[in-house]
Amino acid sequence: MLTAEKRKTILLLIPIIFVLVGYVLYPTIETFIESFKQNGIVSIQNYVDFFGPKAQANLEALWNSVYISLLSVLLSACIGIPLAFIFTRYNFPGRSFFSGIAIMPIVLPSLVGVMAFMWLYGEVGLVPLAIQDLFNLEEVPFSIGGVTGILLVHAYTMYPYFYMTVSSALNNVDPSLEESAANLGSGRFGVFWKVTFPLLTPALVAASLLVFMVSMASFSAPFLLAGGYRVLSLQIYFSKINGDLEMAATQSVILSAVSISFLLFMRWFQNRRDYRMGSKGIGAHRSEVNNPILKWIMVTIGIVAMVVLLLPHAVLAILSFVPEGAWTWQKYPSTFNLENYRLLFEDPNIWDPVRNSLIMAFVACLGCFVFGIITSYALVKRKFFGKNLLDILVMLPWALPATVVGMNLILAFNSKSIFSFGQVLVGTFWILPLAYFIRFIPLVVRSTNAVLEQMDDSIEEAAQNLGARWLYTFRRVVLPIIMPGVLSGTLLAFVQAVGEFPTSVLLYTLDNRPISIEIMNQLRMFNLGQAAAYGMIQVGLIAIVMIISYKFFGVKSENTL
Amino acid sequence: MTAVTLSNITKQFGDVTAVKELDITIKEGEFFTFLGPSGCGKTTTLRMIAGFYYPSTGKVKFNDRDMTTVSPEKRNTGMVFQNYALFPHMTVFENVAFGLKVRKVNKGEVKRRVEDVLEKVHLKPFIDRQVSQLSGGQQQRVALARALVIEPDILLLDEPLSNLDARLRDEMRNEILRLQREYGITTIYVTHDQVEALTMSDRIAVFNVGNCQQIGTPTEIYNQPVNDFVAEFIGETNLFEVKRSEGSLNLFCDALNLQVVADSSIQEEFDENKRFKMSVRPEAIAISKTRLEGDNVLVGVVDLVQFTGESVHSFIKVNNGRTTLKVTDLNRGPSTYLKEGFELYVQLPPDQVRIVPVAKE
Numbered sequence: 001m002l003t004a005e006k007r008k009t010i011l012l013l014i015p016i017i018f019v020l021v022g023y024v025l026y027p028t029i030e031t032f033i034e035s036f037k038q039n040g041i042v043s044i045q046n047y048v049d050f051f052g053p054k055a056q057a058n059l060e061a062l063w064n065s066v067y068i069s070l071l072s073v074l075l076s077a078c079i080g081i082p083l084a085f086i087f088t089r090y091n092f093p094g095r096s097f098f099s100g101i102a103i104m105p106i107v108l109p110s111l112v113g114v115m116a117f118m119w120l121y122g123e124v125g126l127v128p129l130a131i132q133d134l135f136n137l138e139e140v141p142f143s144i145g146g147v148t149g150i151l152l153v154h155a156y157t158m159y160p161y162f163y164m165t166v167s168s169a170l171n172n173v174d175p176s177l178e179e180s181a182a183n184l185g186s187g188r189f190g191v192f193w194k195v196t197f198p199l200l201t202p203a204l205v206a207a208s209l210l211v212f213m214v215s216m217a218s219f220s221a222p223f224l225l226a227g228g229y230r231v232l233s234l235q236i237y238f239s240k241i242n243g244d245l246e247m248a249a250t251q252s253v254i255l256s257a258v259s260i261s262f263l264l265f266m267r268w269f270q271n272r273r274d275y276r277m278g279s280k281g282i283g284a285h286r287s288e289v290n291n292p293i294l295k296w297i298m299v300t301i302g303i304v305a306m307v308v309l310l311l312p313h314a315v316l317a318i319l320s321f322v323p324e325g326a327w328t329w330q331k332y333p334s335t336f337n338l339e340n341y342r343l344l345f346e347d348p349n350i351w352d353p354v355r356n357s358l359i360m361a362f363v364a365c366l367g368c369f370v371f372g373i374i375t376s377y378a379l380v381k382r383k384f385f386g387k388n389l390l391d392i393l394v395m396l397p398w399a400l401p402a403t404v405v406g407m408n409l410i411l412a413f414n415s416k417s418i419f420s421f422g423q424v425l426v427g428t429f430w431i432l433p434l435a436y437f438i439r440f441i442p443l444v445v446r447s448t449n450a451v452l453e454q455m456d457d458s459i460e461e462a463a464q465n466l467g468a469r470w471l472y473t474f475r476r477v478v479l480p481i482i483m484p485g486v487l488s489g490t491l492l493a494f495v496q497a498v499g500e501f502p503t504s505v506l507l508y509t510l511d512n513r514p515i516s517i518e519i520m521n522q523l524r525m526f527n528l529g530q531a532a533a534y535g536m537i538q539v540g541l542i543a544i545v546m547i548i549s550y551k552f553f554g555v556k557s558e559n560t561l
Numbered sequence: 562m563t564a565v566t567l568s569n570i571t572k573q574f575g576d577v578t579a580v581k582e583l584d585i586t587i588k589e590g591e592f593f594t595f596l597g598p599s600g601c602g603k604t605t606t607l608r609m610i611a612g613f614y615y616p617s618t619g620k621v622k623f624n625d626r627d628m629t630t631v632s633p634e635k636r637n638t639g640m641v642f643q644n645y646a647l648f649p650h651m652t653v654f655e656n657v658a659f660g661l662k663v664r665k666v667n668k669g670e671v672k673r674r675v676e677d678v679l680e681k682v683h684l685k686p687f688i689d690r691q692v693s694q695l696s697g698g699q700q701q702r703v704a705l706a707r708a709l710v711i712e713p714d715i716l717l718l719d720e721p722l723s724n725l726d727a728r729l730r731d732e733m734r735n736e737i738l739r740l741q742r743e744y745g746i747t748t749i750y751v752t753h754d755q756v757e758a759l760t761m762s763d764r765i766a767v768f769n770v771g772n773c774q775q776i777g778t779p780t781e782i783y784n785q786p787v788n789d790f791v792a793e794f795i796g797e798t799n800l801f802e803v804k805r806s807e808g809s810l811n812l813f814c815d816a817l818n819l820q821v822v823a824d825s826s827i828q829e830e831f832d833e834n835k836r837f838k839m840s841v842r843p844e845a846i847a848i849s850k851t852r853l854e855g856d857n858v859l860v861g862v863v864d865l866v867q868f869t870g871e872s873v874h875s876f877i878k879v880n881n882g883r884t885t886l887k888v889t890d891l892n893r894g895p896s897t898y899l900k901e902g903f904e905l906y907v908q909l910p911p912d913q914v915r916i917v918p919v920a921k922e
Contacts, residue, residue, distance in 0.1 A: 003615065004632055458646035461613055464633045465640040466660035466711060476659075480650045 008470060009382045013390075016375050020393045022419035023438050027408035028256070028396070034249035034411050046250035058251065061230040065216055065255075068150055068231060072215040073208050075155035080162025080207070088170040092295050098302040103164065104309050105157050107542050109499030110220040111516050112535035116312035117144070117153050118224060119319060119528065126315065126332070149225035154215050156312075161214070162207045169203035170196075202270065209266045213259055217401030219502035233403045233502070240407065240506060249411060252404040263399035267392075313539065320536045322529035333529075340533035350530065353518035354537060360429075360514060361497035364436035365444075369490045371437075372444030377478070379445070380452040381460070398442035406506035409435055429512045435503040440493035447489025451482040488549040495542045562589040563623050563714040563747050565610060570619030572605055579605040581771040583619070587749060592741055594750045596758040597768030598794070603751045604719055606768075610749060611717055612636050623714060634663075639708030640717040644724065645700050647692040653679070653703055654688045660711035678710040681740065698729045705737065709744060716741065716748040722757065734761060755795045759783065767791050774920065785825075788920040792840040799841045799886050803916065812916065814839060816884045822856035823914040836919040843874070843889035845913035848899075849906045857909040861886065863899045868892075875899050877907060 038045045050058045087099040108116065120127050121144045128140040135141075144152055173196060181195045182188075222231045232255050239248035323339035343350045378384075379391060397405060413425035413434075425431045459481070463473040501516040508517050515534050522531040565587040572580040580602040587593045595603035608614045609621060612633035621629045628636060639660075647656050654675055661671045679685045682702040692700060701721060708716060718737070722730045738761055741748050752758055758765050759779040767774045767782060767790075775787045786792035793800055801816040812821040821839055847853070861879040875888045886907060890897070899905070 003630075456644060456646065458642040458644055459648065461611075461633070462640065462642060462646035462707075463648070463659065464613075465611055465636075465638060465717075466707065467634045467637070467663040468659070469634055472663065477648055481648075 009378070009384050012374060012378045012382065013384065016371070016378060016390070019371060020390070023434065024393060024396055024441075026417070026419060027405075027412035028400070030412040031249045031252050031404070031408045034246055035253045037246055039246075046246055049247070050250055050254065057230055058232075058235060061232045061235045062254065064230055065232040066258075068147065068154070068218075069212045069215040071151055072154035072158060073211045075151060076159040076162050076211050077204075077208065079155060080159040081166050081204075083159070084163050084166035084170060086298070088167050090298070092298045092302075094299060094302060098306060101306045101309055103160050104313065106160055107539060107546070108157070108312060109496070109501075109516075109535075109538045109542070110157060110218070111224075111499065111501040111519060112316065112538055113157055113312060114153050114220045114224045115519065115523065115531060115535060116316050117149070117156070120311055120315050121152070122149075127311075129332070145225055146227050146229050150218075150221045150229075150231075153221045153225065154211075154218065156309075158211045158214060161210050162204075165203040165207040165210075166200060169200050173199050205269055206266065209262055209269075213262050213399065216255065216259055216262075217403070217502075219401075219403055219505075223501075223505075233401055236403045236407060237506065240410070245411065248407055252407045256400050256404050259399045259401055259404075260396075263395065316532050316535045316539065318532075319528055320532035322532070324527045324529060340529045343530065344533060344537075350518075353513055353515045354534070356512050357498045357514040357516075360433045360512065361436060361494050361500075363433040364440065364497050365490050365494045367433075367437040368440050368444040368493050369486065371441060372448050372489070373479075373482070373486055375441075376445045376448035376452055377474075380449055381457070394445050395442050397438050397440075402439060402500070402502035403506065405439055406435060406503040409438075409503075409507060426507070427509055429509070431507050432504060432512055432514065435507055436497040436500055439500065439503060440497060443493045443496075444486065444489045447492075448482060448486045451485030455481055484552070491545045491549060495538070495545050498541060499538045562745070564589045565715060565747065565749070566620075566622040567606070567610070568620045568622070570606070570609065570616045570621070572602075572609060572614060573617045578771055580609075580616075583773055585766055585773065585776065587747060590745050590747055592738070592748045592750065592761060592763045594752060594758045594762040594765045595768055596752060596755060596765050596795070598753055600770075601768040602771040603753075603768045607717055607719055607749060607751050610715070611638050611640050637711070637713050638715045638717050639711055639713030641701075641704045641708050641719065641721045643720045645704040645721075647700055647703055647707075649693060651692065652688070653684065653690050653692060653695070656692060656703055657707045657710050660707065664711065674710055675706075678706045681709075681743070682706045682736070697725055698733060701725065701733055702736070705740065709740065709746075712744075713746065716744075716746045718748065718750045720751055720753070722752075723754070730757075737761070759795070767794065769794070769920070784915075786840065786915065786917055788917050789838045789840065790920040792838075792915070792917055797843050797887060797889070799843065799846075800838050801884070802919075803837050803839045805837070812837075812839070816880065817859060818880045819857060819859065821909075821914065821916075822911045823916050824912045825915050837916055838919055840915045840917055841909050841913055843887045845910060846886065846888045847908040847910060848875075848877070848888055848890075849908070850903075851906070853906040853908050855908060856911050857914065859886075859907045859909075861905060861907050863901050863903045863905065866899055866901055868898070873898060877905070879907060 035046055036042055036044060049055050083102055087095060087102065105113070119125060121142075123140075123143045123145060125140075125143060128143050131137070132140050177199070178191050178195055181191045186194060217233055218231075219233045219237075222229070222234045223237075226234060232251060236248050236251045236255065239245075239251060318336075319333065320340055321336040321338065322333040323335060323337055344354065345351060375394060379387065379394070400408070409431060410426055413420050413431060416422050416424055425434065455478070459477060460473055463477045464470070468476070498514075499516060500514070504514050504516050505520075508514060515538065519531045519534045522528070522534070565585075567583055567585045570580060570583040571578065583602075583606065595606060597603045605614060609616050612628070612631060612635075615630050619629075620627060623636070648659065651659070657675045657678060658671050661674060666674070676685065676688070679688055682705055684699060684702050684706065687695060687699065692703060695703065701724075704721070721737070722733055725733060734757060750757075750761065759782075762779055764776060764778055765782050766776045769790050775782060775791050777785075782791065782795055786795065789800055792798050801814050803812045803814045803821055805812050812823065813819070814821050823839065859879045861877040862882070863875055864878045864885060865876040867874040867876075871892055873890050873892055875890070877886045877888055878884070879886055888907070
């Protein structure tokens with residue numbers, strides 16, 4: 001006989017499994033099947049083509065992707081780890097201000113960030129031009145593009161992963177551990193290598209894997225900067241544009257295989273060893289930098305770093321005031337006005353993409369919000385068979401590169417299916433909100449998991465003991481307690497969905513084209529100012545969300561990733 | 562007023578048997594304590610009464626109603642959790658009012674009853690505070706008030722004092738007892754602290770590894786333990802194995818090298834598979850610097866003297882230093898303290914020596 005508890009669990013699981021199977025698993029399987037078809041006949045020819053001599057480009061793209069990802073990990077680590085050490089271990093004037101600035105790259109949506117980098121350091125970038133003029137050089141001293149460009153953008157946008165994980169790991173290291181090592185006769189260097197560094201390894205490995213996965217999936221940077229350089233995420237897009245869906249499917253399967261194996265490796269690694277501190281109540285211990293020369297060197301470096309970090313934001317803000325046609329042959333823009341912003345609110349053609357993005361992101365996040373709460377509750381508070389499997393299924397969209405998520409949806413919903421209620425979804429309005437929904441399920445579920453795990457089971461039991469039924473308890477006790485965490489996760493998903501580019505470029509139609517697509521259009525028409533204005537809207541949205549999360553939910557921006 | 566009957570209850574989690582064939586009847590208005598070390602099944606039993614677990618076999622009855630598989634929200638029990646489980650997003654008032662609102666009591670009545678119960682736990686001035694702003698002891702009182710305000714049939718307390726410091730624990734002990742007497746409510750109290758159990762309870766059930774070892778009043782449990790586990794778990798004791806030879810009632814203790822004389826001797830038939838121990842409380846042992854006459858007299862040397870304030874513990878080596886006896890005496894001033902290395906006489910009074918069977922594993 002089923003107890004009441006078991007019945008509730010099953011009732012909760014039915015919608016969860018329906019959604020996950022229908023919109024995550026089924027599209028993935030469709031792609032997998034498609035990759036084994038050539039001209040509609042089952043064969044492994046696509047894989048033979050991929051690895052064989054016929055299409056060298058694919059294999060080359062795979063290696064390029066891996067190569068770029070490895071270098072991205074290295075570069076981000078080289079920036080992020082020292083920064084984390086300096087900010088958590090030393091105290092100098094302006095420390096907390098600079099450490100706040102250090103996470104600013106997160107506030108830049110990937111496409112917008114790449115765009116700003118192009119304007120700053122590209123072939124006719126403002127910085128090389130300025131240096132040329134300043135020193136009266138014959139040619140521009142440098143310009144980024146191709147591999148170096150991609151790497152630079154990756155390092156800029158991904159070092160916060162290292163910075164944040166290492167900072168929080170360092171903050172969790174009990175100072176008395178290091179002190180006791182020193183007390184036992186270990187030198188400074190010995191303390192670092194024998195105690196601090198081993199304690200940081202979980203954080204370092206986690207950050208490395210994260211950066212590796214993100215750069216494997218990176219789309220915007222190669223899209224704008226690669227030139228003739230091939231990477232796998234971009235190859236998928238080109239195959240799709242050329243109409244070779246079967247090859248696109250094959251490439252997707254191979255890219256996902258790499259990503260998923262990294263996800264599984266990460267889960268395994270995190271469960272392998274337990275480095276949790278035995279002690280409670282860890283106080284910060286920062287050494288004051290007393291040497292005045294060193295102190296001012298640090299402050300100077302801090303200011304320089306701040307300028308470099310904020311330059312993309314600044315150039316975006318400045319260029320957004322340059323009206324159309326005012327910066328064509330001139331070296332530097334000279335006219336500035338509010339034309340672009342005026343057009344945004346007055347010209348429906350300009351405003352529509354913003355409206356589309358906001359509506360679609362809202363719909364998707366509403367879905368994420370409801371689905372995230374139910375799923376997270378089931379995962380954290382209920383016992384059932386196959387929980388681990390469900391957990392992996394929930395995290396799958398996070399491990400899958402965005403391009404692959406887009407391909408999966410194309411292959412699953414370009415024909416009628418029960419999950420699309422007998423409709424062809426591709427080419428309709430609904431395919432993009434669906435894509436955003438799937439992309440951001442893991443984010444919302446994870447942030448909800450975090451708050452639910454904090455909530456002791458006895459809270460629910462207490463309500464039940466006082467006579468409240470499950471639904472009443474859920475509404476009046478569980479929901480209010482977890483709401484801050486869920487909302488901050490959902491808001492973050494919302495701003496990311498507004499700026500989402502890789503799935504948009506695969507799935508948009510003329511009627512629901514989102515901001516990111518319109519930015520590309522404006523770039524193509526050399527209307528940089530309007531593109532920058534779109535970018536500023538996104539930056540503004542993200543800033544508002546972070547302030548709301550911090551002020552009202554007490555969530556630190558570091559914790560939102 | 563509600564009596565609770567647990568009949569033949571067994572609870573299994575997978576292969577592990579948490580509670581085994583338990584039979585307990587708790588009388589109306591009684592303060593009943595489940596006492597035992599951690600993992601002994603006492604909390605599991607409490608949770609079966611609250612309805613968070615259903616027994617694998619057996620029945621739970623409140624008076625004559627069978628509650629075995631009734632869901633927790635329909636049992637009308639008031640539970641105080643070890644970590645209090647206060648709702649962190651609500652004020653003191655809202656926390657206490659929660660159970661009344663669920664019962665759809667009208668607003669004025671809710672206000673009156675909440676104020677009433679907060680008055681009783683001395684928290685009236687804190688009625689509008691967030692619970693996170695309260696101290697541990699105050700949170701404890703809110704949890705108590707929240708459980709009492711719904712006028713439950715049974716009050717369930719799961720190690721409610723274990724998160725408080727020693728002084729506050731003493732205070733809350735009296736507080737809980739006062740409220741229980743005032744409401745006259747049947748109360749089940751789970752603890753691993755024998756002092757709490759002895760001072761508060763009408764009756765105690767002593768648990769070990771899923772079995773109930775003994776049920777009795779505090780004095781019965783302390784003075785007449787039914788086996789060596791109960792003797793050792795409650796209070797301090799000197800416990801030594803004793804042997805008896807076939808056909809005689811004489812008992813011999815190897816550890817003390819002593820023919821033991823005890824008023825409570827073994828009544829049952831000789832069975833070589835059964836083992837017995839003798840138990841003497843430290844405060845029952847008589848010591849003297851001059852030679853003692855009578856039964857169970859030993860010669861010993863003072864090994865260690867521990868001063869705790871109200872009493873003095875002396876560890877005395879007997880049987881040529883092979884065995885140590887613990888002796889406790891009240892603090893009667895410095896002149897009475899024993900000196901380490903002194904030789905003296907020890908007597909285990911026959912009326913204080915208790916022979917108990919060794920508990921089955």
